[in-house]
Amino acid sequence: MSTTPNGNGLPGRRGPQLVLLLVSLLVVGLIWLQRGSDGRDLLDQMARRSLPLETALQNGRPTLVEFYADWCESCRTMAPSIETMQEQHPEIDLVLLNVDNPAWEAQIKRFSVNGIPHLQLFDADGESLGQSIGVRQPQELEALAKALEGSGPLPQLAGVGAISSLEPVEESRRDVSSSIGPRSHG
Numbered sequence: 001m002s003t004t005p006n007g008n009g010l011p012g013r014r015g016p017q018l019v020l021l022l023v024s025l026l027v028v029g030l031i032w033l034q035r036g037s038d039g040r041d042l043l044d045q046m047a048r049r050s051l052p053l054e055t056a057l058q059n060g061r062p063t064l065v066e067f068y069a070d071w072c073e074s075c076r077t078m079a080p081s082i083e084t085m086q087e088q089h090p091e092i093d094l095v096l097l098n099v100d101n102p103a104w105e106a107q108i109k110r111f112s113v114n115g116i117p118h119l120q121l122f123d124a125d126g127e128s129l130g131q132s133i134g135v136r137q138p139q140e141l142e143a144l145a146k147a148l149e150g151s152g153p154l155p156q157l158a159g160v161g162a163i164s165s166l167e168p169v170e171e172s173r174r175d176v177s178s179s180i181g182p183r184s185h186g
Helices: 014-037 040-049 052-057 073-088 100-110 140-146
Strands: 063-068 094-097 119-120 128-132
Touching: 040 073, 040 094, 052 063, 052 094, 063 100, 063 128, 063 140, 073 140, 094 100, 119 140, 128 140
Parallel strands: 063 094
Antiparallel strands: 063 119, 119 128
């Protein structure tokens, strides 16, 4: 015995509409969960919370500047570790600068950003200590944070080091013809 005129147990035509509504909500929920877990939203949230660069460099606290992009898989992968580092080291200012935003073009040139994620490291006086290029694991970020806090020099990690000077070097040119190879740029 059916309780509805159409015999499907649901009143009138609302059965298919209800099913469609539930499926739609499920799809929207899955998309929301997936987007929230990929780091894109986390990068955006951290960027919105970050201090302006000049403020961070002048407030007497060490600063970590991350150059990133929303589309950068490595940046999204590293975002939770950066957030954890910031939570564990609140005395370090975090500044996120999106390389796709033309407002940061001068800073991209100033710090020779040619790959992301690119971390620029500053001491409490706003002086550059060095840079880190590429994805960093949580333990590497921890070592960088301790160095920024003054607990020692920058760790010896691949892609971490002082910024190369673009000043011309006054040296006499020696004969390098015997060392010229396909990768020598000579």
